[in-house]
Amino acid sequence: MTITQLAGKPVEVNDEGFLVDPTEWTEDMATELADLHGVDTPLTDRHWVVINYMRKEYFENGTGATVRKLGKASGVNTKELFQLFPKGPAKLSAMIAGIPKPKGCI
Amino acid sequence: MKRQRMVILGAGTGGTLAANRLRKRFPTSELEIDIVDQNNQHVYQPGLLFVPFGLADPDDIVRKRDRQLHKGINYHESGIESVSVDANEVRLTNGSTLNYDLLLISTGTKLLPEETEGLDGPGWNKDVFTFYDLPGATALAERLETFRSGHLVINFFDLPIKCPVAPLEFAFLADWYFHDKGVRDDVKITYVTPLDGAFTKPAASATLTHLLEEKGINLVTEFNTGEVDTVGRKLIGYDGTEVEFDLAVVIPLHGGADYVHNSPGLGDELGFIPCDNKTLQSKVRPNIFVLGDAADIPTSKAGSVTHFEGEVLVDNIDAFLHGRDMVERFDGHANCFIETGYSKALLIDFNYETEPLPGHFPGPVGLPLLKESRINHLGKLMFQSFYWHGLLPGRDVPGIGSHMPKSGKHELQTSGKS
Ligand SMILES: Cc1cc2nc3c(=O)[nH]c(=O)nc-3n(C[C@H](O)[C@H](O)[C@H](O)COP(=O)(O)OP(=O)(O)OC[C@H]3O[C@@H](n4cnc5c(N)ncnc54)[C@H](O)[C@@H]3O)c2cc1C
Numbered sequence: 001m002t003i004t005q006l007a008g009k010p011v012e013v014n015d016e017g018f019l020v021d022p023t024e025w026t027e028d029m030a031t032e033l034a035d036l037h038g039v040d041t042p043l044t045d046r047h048w049v050v051i052n053y054m055r056k057e058y059f060e061n062g063t064g065a066t067v068r069k070l071g072k073a074s075g076v077n078t079k080e081l082f083q084l085f086p087k088g089p090a091k092l093s094a095m096i097a098g099i100p101k102p103k104g105c106i
Numbered sequence: 107m108k109r110q111r112m113v114i115l116g117a118g119t120g121g122t123l124a125a126n127r128l129r130k131r132f133p134t135s136e137l138e139i140d141i142v143d144q145n146n147q148h149v150y151q152p153g154l155l156f157v158p159f160g161l162a163d164p165d166d167i168v169r170k171r172d173r174q175l176h177k178g179i180n181y182h183e184s185g186i187e188s189v190s191v192d193a194n195e196v197r198l199t200n201g202s203t204l205n206y207d208l209l210l211i212s213t214g215t216k217l218l219p220e221e222t223e224g225l226d227g228p229g230w231n232k233d234v235f236t237f238y239d240l241p242g243a244t245a246l247a248e249r250l251e252t253f254r255s256g257h258l259v260i261n262f263f264d265l266p267i268k269c270p271v272a273p274l275e276f277a278f279l280a281d282w283y284f285h286d287k288g289v290r291d292d293v294k295i296t297y298v299t300p301l302d303g304a305f306t307k308p309a310a311s312a313t314l315t316h317l318l319e320e321k322g323i324n325l326v327t328e329f330n331t332g333e334v335d336t337v338g339r340k341l342i343g344y345d346g347t348e349v350e351f352d353l354a355v356v357i358p359l360h361g362g363a364d365y366v367h368n369s370p371g372l373g374d375e376l377g378f379i380p381c382d383n384k385t386l387q388s389k390v391r392p393n394i395f396v397l398g399d400a401a402d403i404p405t406s407k408a409g410s411v412t413h414f415e416g417e418v419l420v421d422n423i424d425a426f427l428h429g430r431d432m433v434e435r436f437d438g439h440a441n442c443f444i445e446t447g448y449s450k451a452l453l454i455d456f457n458y459e460t461e462p463l464p465g466h467f468p469g470p471v472g473l474p475l476l477k478e479s480r481i482n483h484l485g486k487l488m489f490q491s492f493y494w495h496g497l498l499p500g501r502d503v504p505g506i507g508s509h510m511p512k513s514g515k516h517e518l519q520t521s522g523k524s
Pocket residue numbers: 115116117118119120121142143144145150151152153154155184185186187212213214215237238239268269272363364365397398399400407408409410411412441442443
């Protein structure tokens with residue numbers, strides 16, 4: 001675990017860069033997290049649809065959504081998800097939303 | 107107690123073991139048990155992995171479903187049309203209706219090849235196959251018999267899939283198979299995954315990546331297949347990148363059974379049933395329980411998991427019938443043998459909280475964990491007999507309970523949970 005500065009505040013992140021405590025996250029951390037992890041900024045409304053959906057899922061179900069669930073339920077389809085968050089929509093949007101890596105069913 | 111009627115949907119691994127355990131626990135005067143399945147062919151699914159290589163005969167891994175059920179269980183062979191959770195009623199495709207006091211959903215998961223663009227194209231079952239069902243595994247066996255050079259690509263598109271290690275095992279067995287045929291140098295093998303490593307769990311991923319290297323199997327990670335060109339023979343990623351192949355073995359996307367989508371309020375977007383991951387009681391209605399692959403819980407979709415869940419389920423149905431509190435006992439325990447070829451296998455064991463650890467299972471003197479060995483391979487082979495004669499009839503196995511054992515394992519410094 002390491003401490004980094006995000007939006008001027010010290011927060012704890014794990015080895016992969018996910019926030020350890022999702023309640024420490026604030027909206028202004030999102031852009032900095034996006035920059036750090038190779039997602040184009042400024043974040044658009046479409047990015048925010050996904051980010052907000054991920055936080056909602058996490059607080060309701062204890063884990064963020066997988067790509068397939070995002071594609072079916074977030075209002076952004078799979079193709080666009082990959083345009084917004086190239087490489088890994090679920091992982092990257094979780095990272096930016098300050099929640100843990102979604103539990104892809106193992 | 108007034109006589110209650112329990113309806114079980116699906117007579118696969120979970121439905122069968124639950125029906126048998128419940129029949130043993132409750133007399134027919136207390137509980138009437140009805141079970142429904144769409145066909146009477148119970149496939150031992152772990153055996154599908156061996157069919158393409160001629161290591162299992164299709165006839166050996168199929169048995170009659172109704173023959174696996176104890177006396178006093180009513181078997182209905184029919185498709186399921188829908189469930190009304192408000193009316194406590196199941197409609198079957200044969201036109202009849204079953205009313206229930208208690209419902210168990212164990213209809214597993216369905217392959218959805220149609221959800222990947224192009225996959226049902228003209229090259230399906232010609233140059234592109236799956237071994238995840240019996241017709242696919244059998245067709246692939248025939249194709250492998252003549253495939254002696256070219257690029258073999260193995261790809262699963264996204265989680266969840268049943269037995270997530272099976273595609274890797276396929277790669278290991280393919281390496282062995284082509285060695286054995288004397289053509290390994292002419293066959294290039296590539297394992298393509300949407301994950302950032304060979305496996306979801308970091309500790310096991312390291313071991314498995316190493317094995318891939320050792321066996322000369324190429325690894326492509328974070329590849330998200332959006333389309334399969336079955337004629338031009340390439341996988342096309344959502345980002346436009348491509349992987350060309352001569353022969354592709356793919357695992358189609360998985361979802362819940364069809365009828366779930368016709369049953370308002372029953373399932374989630376993918377057709378899986380939301381349930382409490384410690385008690386297996388559904389979040390839909392208190393009188394609905396879920397067992398096996400149909401459940402939307404964060405552990406592997408595997409027969410071993412279904413088996414471990416079975417005990418907890420029966421206790422909770424007992425608790426429900428007698429108005430007691432649910433026991434929150436299921437810990438996500440999963441246990442998989444991983445075939446690595448050359449008559450060897452590796453064993454991993456984990457739960458919701460703990461990574462697969464090295465050591466021995468189920469205690470200090472036992473099968474080696476996270477290490478290739480011949481004894482693990484024998485364990486995997488013996489599992490088939492245990493499946494028909496121990497697991498399905500609902501016999502308890504001494505020493506192997508639903509809880510993940512900790513003795514015999516070495517603690518490992520892992521960096522957080524995945
Ligand atoms: C290739 C492969 C290898 C595997 N290897 C392993 C392994 O090594 N170890 C391990 O632990 N697990 C393994 N598994 C996974 C294991 O087989 C499953 O997890 C297990 O069978 C799940 O049990 P279940 O009862 O949930 O579903 P199933 O056993 O699949 O049963 C579901 C039943 O529901 C019925 N059904 C579905 N829809 C309907 C409908 N609409 N109407 C009527 N009936 C319906 C089906 O016909 C089926 O009989 C493997 C699976 C595959 C495909």
